[in-house]
Amino acid sequence: MTPPLKVVTVGAGYFAGFHVDGWLRNPDVAFAGLADLDTGKAARLLAEKAAPGHPARIEADAAALFDSLRPDIIDIAAPPPAHLGLIRQALDTNARAIVCQKPFCGSLAEAQKAVRLIRDSGKLVVVHENFRFQPWYRAIRDEIAAGRVGELYQIGFRMRPGDGQGRDAYLSRQPYFQKMPRFLIHETAVHWIDTFRFLMGEPDAVFADLRRLNPAIAGEDAGLLLFRYADGRRAVLDGNRLVDHAAANTRFTMGECLVEGSAGVMALDGDGTLTFRPRGGHDWQRIGGGYPTTGFGGDSVYALQKHVGDHLLRGTPIENDAEAYLRNLEIEEALYDSAAAGRVVEVASR
Missing domain, CATH: 3.40.50.720 (NAD(P)-binding Rossmann-like Domain)
Known part of the structure; x- marks a missing residue:
């Protein structure tokens, strides 16, 4: 057939x-x-x-x-x-x-x-935008919704793929990276702009402090990005493409994540293992992991493609249509404005 x-x-x-x-x-x-x-x-x-x-x-x-x-x-x-x-x-x-x-x-x-x-x-x-389809982020959202960490305070991600050192950085895989005038946010951190929106909703203000560490490339390759929410929650991306992290494949999760709340903390490591430590506890319990190693990032490309096919064939709701995705680029622009001006920039009214 x-x-x-x-x-x-x-x-x-x-x-x-x-x-x-x-x-x-x-x-x-x-x-x-x-x-x-x-x-x-x-x-x-x-x-x-x-x-x-x-x-x-x-x-x-x-x-x-x-x-x-x-x-x-x-x-x-x-x-x-x-x-x-x-x-x-x-x-x-x-x-x-x-x-x-x-x-x-x-x-x-x-x-x-x-x-x-x-x-x-x-x-x-x-x-x-396949990162929101990575299975660990689907699991983290479900755990937040189920109350695992209680009242959510903050999500932080340390992006450390370790592929950005030296004159030959990126040339073997995506050589146009070297010539992008906007790199860390426009090419890479936009994944977490979308992921933070997927997990936490819409920020009302952002701040960015950006650096270029590798002189062989045109754009920024390290920086701290802060996302502020009106109810007091925060999201933080600490990105550095030159530094690696402990993982069998440093591009599997591309770093490590902490999800912190009133009832405890969830942690994602570089191998895709999701653990939880309750408030006042000393031991971490495994609550997720063993995600697919086929394809890219937990087979997230396949998952996104399946999502589109399911919408066309079975009528399931669609995520990340172009008009909805435009919000990510508006937030990206606000982050670059923030880095240029050295101040917090509001995004709620953009």
Whole structure:
């Protein structure tokens, strides 16, 4: 029986490999095509991820792929500067859904323009923000809702992937990282802007102190980000891409998390183990872990893709449609404004 959803992906870079792998494993999907200006790279990616003889079409031109295959889902996994143009092309097709990688366009202004086009088209565009689909964050949200930590005071994350040292930093995987004028927040910390919103709701003000430690790159690669909530809660991201943390794979969780409340503390370590220490206690009890090591970050790419397919086929609610995701970029802009001005910036009215 042919799967009900036909999917094509645009982009054959490092992270696109996780996209293609996820679609190929999805029983609701027929992966039909891959577009990249470098068709040789696309062919190598398909050969690495798919079974021999897989019939997916390879094209240099994305529009030609859309026209020839008429996909149900168009998956944009190209770098941010290409997003707006590809969204324009995808909106002119009969695709039922468009998935676009984060950071979602090259700037807030471009993202706002994309959202206006999307709104006028009436089509579904979902931003591929996969961190909220990492299984430990789904578990943490459930535990908070169930009252595990009591009244929530603060969530803190120490981001320590350890991949940012030296002149060759990022070149083997995503070389365009070196040239991004905005890096730590726009490319990476935007994950936690969304994750903190997923776990805690909307902040009313932010503060950022940013640094560039590696002179080989253009943008910032370390910083402290503070998210303030009107009810007194706080979220803190302490990010440094040059420093690592104790984990078998430092990119699995990309760091360590503490969730602190009136009844105790939850902790996430670099191997994805979730533990809890009740207030007044000395021992940590395991409450989660053993999450998938397939794919990226607890198989979060697959989970997001499944989420989109379930919405189309089974009517389940959708998360991170483009208009809702725009809020993350508004908060990102406020963080950069804060770093430039050296003061707290309100975001509630943006």
